[in-house]
Amino acid sequence: MAKYEVLAHQLKEQIERGVWVENEKLPSLRKQAAQTGFSLMTVLHAYQMLESQGIVSSQERSGFLVTAKASNASKERVQATEAVSINDFVYEVLQASRDPHMFSLGFAYPDPSLYPRQHLNKSIAAAAQQISLTSAMDNLPPGNLDLRKIIAKRYAAKGVNISPDEIIITAGALEALNLSLQACTTPGDWVVVESPVFYGTLQALQRLGLKAITVTVSPNTGLDVAALERAFKNHNVKACWLMSNFQNPVGYSLSDGQKQQVAALLDKYNVALIEDDVYAELYADKRPPLPIKHFMKEGDSMLCSSFSKSLVAGYRIGWVAAGKRALEIQKQQLMSTLATSAPIQLALVDYLSTKNYESHLKQLRKKLIARKKTITALLTDLLSDVATIHTHSGGYFLWVECRGHVDAMAIYKEALRLHITIAPGKLFSLTNEFNHCFRLNASFALNEAKRNQLLKLSLFIKSLS
Amino acid sequence: MAKYEVLAHQLKEQIERGVWVENEKLPSLRKQAAQTGFSLMTVLHAYQMLESQGIVSSQERSGFLVTAKASNASKERVQATEAVSINDFVYEVLQASRDPHMFSLGFAYPDPSLYPRQHLNKSIAAAAQQISLTSAMDNLPPGNLDLRKIIAKRYAAKGVNISPDEIIITAGALEALNLSLQACTTPGDWVVVESPVFYGTLQALQRLGLKAITVTVSPNTGLDVAALERAFKNHNVKACWLMSNFQNPVGYSLSDGQKQQVAALLDKYNVALIEDDVYAELYADKRPPLPIKHFMKEGDSMLCSSFSKSLVAGYRIGWVAAGKRALEIQKQQLMSTLATSAPIQLALVDYLSTKNYESHLKQLRKKLIARKKTITALLTDLLSDVATIHTHSGGYFLWVECRGHVDAMAIYKEALRLHITIAPGKLFSLTNEFNHCFRLNASFALNEAKRNQLLKLSLFIKSLS
Incomplete structure (x- = not known):
């Protein structure tokens, strides 16, 4: 030859x-x-x-x-995609949610009336009194030390060992996730992501010139662990971005057994984990769910979360527990946003150390369980002929899977006419695979008007089948 | 053939x-x-x-x-550099500045005691009372409308036409600059930057995989406009990142004539302008300086600034007036940090509409002029044999250029021993060209102890010559 x-x-x-x-x-x-x-x-x-x-x-x-x-x-159920293209649609859906007359079922945050507004406002006012000449420097990376200590202690209470020194305070979980992805990849690298997946993940990959390998997350059985291992075997995968608890959009939480399997694979193939755990506090069972990070032996893992889903949305304070990447991530933050707001970090320290966050969380969990139950029951009544409504213990998302050749974009458009937003499946994928699905936010209380809106929308959905 | x-x-x-x-x-x-x-x-x-x-x-x-x-x-004086490597040193200098016992002459912000702390704290407390259920959405891109209107009106008062619709509120000017650069380039593009230059610029280019062409900024004559045109002629330059007012680190401000020349070149060669104008309010002359954007005819220009240098450092609120790029930049912010903190935006609206920002600025300018004069006189006395101390009208930086083969890193190390930080020239370049220079922050008041520290440092510098 x-x-x-x-x-x-x-x-x-x-x-x-x-x-x-x-x-x-x-x-x-x-x-x-x-x-x-x-x-x-x-x-x-x-x-x-x-x-x-x-x-x-x-x-x-x-x-x-x-x-x-x-x-x-x-x-295989692993799809390799070279180019991840941004979905301008995310912008459209978010802008539609700004309308105060909108019934925002497409919204990613819980009903804002569930936040402890009075207590938070008192904490902001208290923080204003504490701001000193030097506190302007305390917010520089890695962020306010008291806040990092409180976060570490909250993990410790769950049995998760995280040091305040490895925590970096960020502008919400989104900045934490973006900085983490950047720290462990270079352009052109392969990254495993879920399918369907939080749209911010796809956008982050696109921005950093990374290649996506998607692994299916079934609303019934969760992450396809066998497909994950095939992806690790077939590609030189650098990082893996997962939501093990209350996955967005399908709502599934991995069992401890599944988490152990995933952790073992990450260790075995030496793949960095970027874990998005923003719904961690919104559990409905007795015990809080653990992150995959907890089950990793060696662990290049970056655990990202925030207060946006459990305490207040508009503060934009999150964090990453970054392990050995902590210093690298601080340096990257220094050159992208420099730091997060000093008074807001102080206000959170005040709230978390003087107000009763635990009792707020207990109430929040209880209300979310009741509200999701009500909406699920109503929608099951209205739609069970034409759709499967996937619901899980904890979180506040429902994943609605229409049967037949229904296009959720048509539902999205009719919903807007009825002053409702929904999050159509197309937001969560690079393919057309979930075009017949949509995500609903079940954290809102129903009244007669809202029941009527949902009834009208359901009739429209039925008319499509 | x-x-x-x-x-x-x-x-x-x-x-x-x-x-x-x-x-x-x-x-x-x-x-x-x-x-x-x-x-x-x-x-x-x-x-x-x-x-x-x-x-x-x-x-x-x-x-x-x-x-x-x-x-x-x-x-030519244009240097083309393929790879821009990040300077870990920036991190080291910033961390050293956190020590409260440090005389922070290497600091990039004015003396924090010059901020109107009482008024700001009152505004934070007032904002806490105003936060409503819906205001959590008001901070989403492009950011709080009232704040954008106030910023546009302040430009209007200077004769600069900017619409509130083209303004996006960001996490400080640094996020504004990064988002702007990202909006008008793709990896591998050529970007013109100054030399010496704000280190954040070099880091931003590195992060986005861009190629730098440097154009000299002389402390005596400013930007080399002829070299700028050669760069535009010889390369397919996509963007140009400039500080026309109180350039960091040399302190030079372009004349209106120079700004007109630069604007004409940008229009002629169809190059996007990213303008860093964070020191704009700190002028010492009667009239406020204008941005280059003001002189552009067609103008793909993104004017970035913040309140960090003129009002308060720790809030992390900046903006970009992005012209036709406004929508694109909003979308990019949505996927990188999502938004800036809602209460902080409200606090600034309260401060700017109920407190006297103008009178604060007048006081601030007066104090900066006096303090810079004092430090300049002292250093000229101590160092004129061995160094040139470049100072300009406005701003608060001095650029010290040592004669002979002096290495500013040696000065930096001795300064740390004396509990002083300085910003050595190596921070502001990819080459060794400015290793004999350093930047000093002249916004601090001198007392006997600080005079002594400066005296000791000067003796050390003299001993090197």
């Missing part, structure tokens, strides 16, 4: 073994030459030979991609 | 005309093939021919780079 035939043969075998899967790009000519020691000419000949056999196809901008014909990995 | 010879000849001419300059990478094989219509083989042959003539050199990871021999552009 000529040299280029040897290389072509090697590559063919690699593709058959799933090293390179459908739509994945082979290494560039230059990189392949450097790795294998063949000349650029030889590599180009080999690639052109594979192309003539229909095993790869040459794309003007993206290089040589493995074709569907060649790949045997396409049967 | 064979096809590859034709292409090689074309490329050689382009290099001679300065289209591709020293150390710059030629387009990848694939990109060149797509652009010119030649086959990959032809392009590879052409590149290898140029390599054999010593015009380009092949680098394993970075492709074909133009050699020094080939380039005639290296004599």
Whole structure:
């Protein structure tokens, strides 16, 4: 065999073994030459030979991609996507939610009337009295020490060991997640994300030039752990972004057993974990759920959360428990937003140390359970012929899966006409796979008017089937 | 001529005309093939021919780079740098400034005792009373409308036309600058930055994978406008990041004439302007300085500023007047930090509409002028034999340029021992060009102890010469 035939043969075998899967790009000519020691000419000949056999196809901008014909990995539930495109639609849905007359079932936050507004306002006023000349510096990365100590103690109470020193205070969980992803990847890296997935995840990947491998999260059985392992085996995965508790949008929480399995895989394949645990406090069972981080042995893990879902939305204070990445993340924050607001950090310290956060949380959990139960019952009555309403213990999201060829975008548009927002499935995926689904926020109390709105919307949904 | 010879000849001419300059990478094989219509083989042959003539050199990871021999552009004052590497040193200097016993001459903010603390705290307390159920949504991008109106009116008072609709409230000017840069570039683009330059600029470029072309800012004559035009001519420059007023670190402000020249070039070459105008309020002349944006005719310009230098440091509230990029920047903010804190935006609205910001600013300007004068006089006495102390009307930075082979890092280390921080020149450049310079914050009042510290430091500096 000529040299280029040897290389072509090697590559063919690699593709058959799933090293390179459908739509994945082979290494560039230059990189392949450097790795294998063949000349650029030889590599180009080999690639052109594979192309003539229909095993790869040459794309003007993206290089040589493995074709569907060649790949045997396409049967797997892992989807590899080169380019993650931003969904302008997220902006539209959020702007629609600003209308105060809107019944915001598409909203990602709990009903704002559930927040302890009086106590929080007192804490802001109290913080205003405490601000000193030097406290302007206390908010610099990693953020207010008292606040980090309180957060660490709250983890300790759940049996999760986190040091105040590894915590960085951020502008909400979203900044924490973005900084974490940036810390453990470089552009072009593979990152495992869920499907369906929180849209912020897809946007973060797009912004950082990362490649997404999606692993299915079923509303009935949760994350497909076998598919996760295949992804780790077939790709050089650098990071994995997961919500193990009250997953957004389907609402599923992994069992401790599933978390252990995932943690073991992360350790085994040396993949960094970015854990989005913003709903952690909103459990309905007796015991608080644990993060995957808790089950990891070695652990390059970044646990992100915030007060936005459990205490107050508009403060924009979150954090990441970043382990060995703590210093790196502080430096990145220093150059992106510098720090979060000093008075707001002080106000939270005041609230958490002088007001009764636990008793607020108990009340909040109780109300969320009751409200979700009411809305679920109503929707089951109205829609059970045409849709499955997935609901889980804890959190406040319902995931509605319509049967037949229903397009949730049509439902979204009719809902807007009825002054309701919903979050259509298309927000949570790069494919059309969830176009028949939508997410509902079940944290709101129903009154007669709202019942009527839901009734009208349900009739419309039925009319589509 | 064979096809590859034709292409090689074309490329050689382009290099001679300065289209591709020293150390710059030629387009990848694939990109060149797509652009010119030649086959990959032809392009590879052409590149290898140029390599054999010593015009380009092949680098394993970075492709074909133009050699020094080939380039005639290296004599210009424009420096092209492929990779901008982050300076961990920024983090070290900032952390050192947290020590309350430190005389923080390396600090980037004015003396915190100059902020109207009592009034601000009252406004925070007042804001706490106003927070309603719906105000949590008012902070979403583009941010609080009242605050945007106040900012637009303040520009109007200076004769600068900016609509509240194009303003986006951000986490300080740093987030505004980062979002702006991201909005008008894609990785690999050329961006013009100043030299010496605010270190946040270099870090932003590095983070977004952009290539820096530096244009000199002299402490005596300001931005080298001729070099700016050469940069625009020789490279496909996408954006230009400038501080026209009280430039950090040298302190120079461009004249209206210089601003007009720069504006005309930006319009002519269709380059986006990212303007960092955070010191705008700290002028010492009768009239407030204008931004370059004001002089642009067509104008893809993003004017960024904040309240951090003129009112209070720890709030982290800034803005960008983004013109046609306003919507794009809102969407990007939505996915990076989501929004800035609602109570803090309300507190600023309260302060700006009920307290006397103008009278605070007048006092602040007066004190900064007096304090800078005192420190400048003292340092001139102590150091004029061995250094030039550059000072300008307005702002609060001094740029100290040592004569001879003095290394400001040695001064930095001795200063730390004396409980003083300074900002050494190495912070403001990718080269060693400013290693003999350092920036001083002249906003602090001197007492006997501080005079003594400065005296000791000056003796050390003299001992180096």
